[in-house]
Amino acid sequence: MSANAQARGSMLGQVGALAYESPEQANHKPYDGRNDIWALGCLVTEMLTGTMVFRRVEPGAVFALQEDVLASTIAECASVSADWGRLVAWLLTIDVTLRPTAEFVVATMQPIVEALCVRVGVICLTAMRFTAHLCCCLPPRLAKTGKEGQG
Numbered sequence: 001m002s003a004n005a006q007a008r009g010s011m012l013g014q015v016g017a018l019a020y021e022s023p024e025q026a027n028h029k030p031y032d033g034r035n036d037i038w039a040l041g042c043l044v045t046e047m048l049t050g051t052m053v054f055r056r057v058e059p060g061a062v063f064a065l066q067e068d069v070l071a072s073t074i075a076e077c078a079s080v081s082a083d084w085g086r087l088v089a090w091l092l093t094i095d096v097t098l099r100p101t102a103e104f105v106v107a108t109m110q111p112i113v114e115a116l117c118v119r120v121g122v123i124c125l126t127a128m129r130f131t132a133h134l135c136c137c138l139p140p141r142l143a144k145t146g147k148e149g150q151g
Helices: 002-007 034-049 067-080 082-091 102-120 126-133
Strands: none
Touching: 002 034, 034 067, 034 082, 067 082
């Protein structure tokens, strides 16, 4: 295990950024806010499957750099539902230029969340909207392939 991984590890597993590092961060390349979208994808994956991403790889390894593990994880999420699988694949897009920005994710998901809130009679406070986005499905227009994730 690298000294960097040891410094950010614990007895219970990896903590901090190491477990959720994006491919660009793990490869010591410049990164931006889409790095946080990768981390969000990791969290959604954990909620869907019940398995922490750091438990899917060997100690000290970075989830984002294990393409076979990433592919099987996305497939596992798709087994929950095709919509969830597409959402996770969208958030965990390896190519940062195709990964959406936070603003694009919020803008895309907001109409769905608002419709859901009206349907179930929930008042969505601004601080709660982003969490509510995790409970929604990816809109059909994003199910297509291509560069829809850019925002």
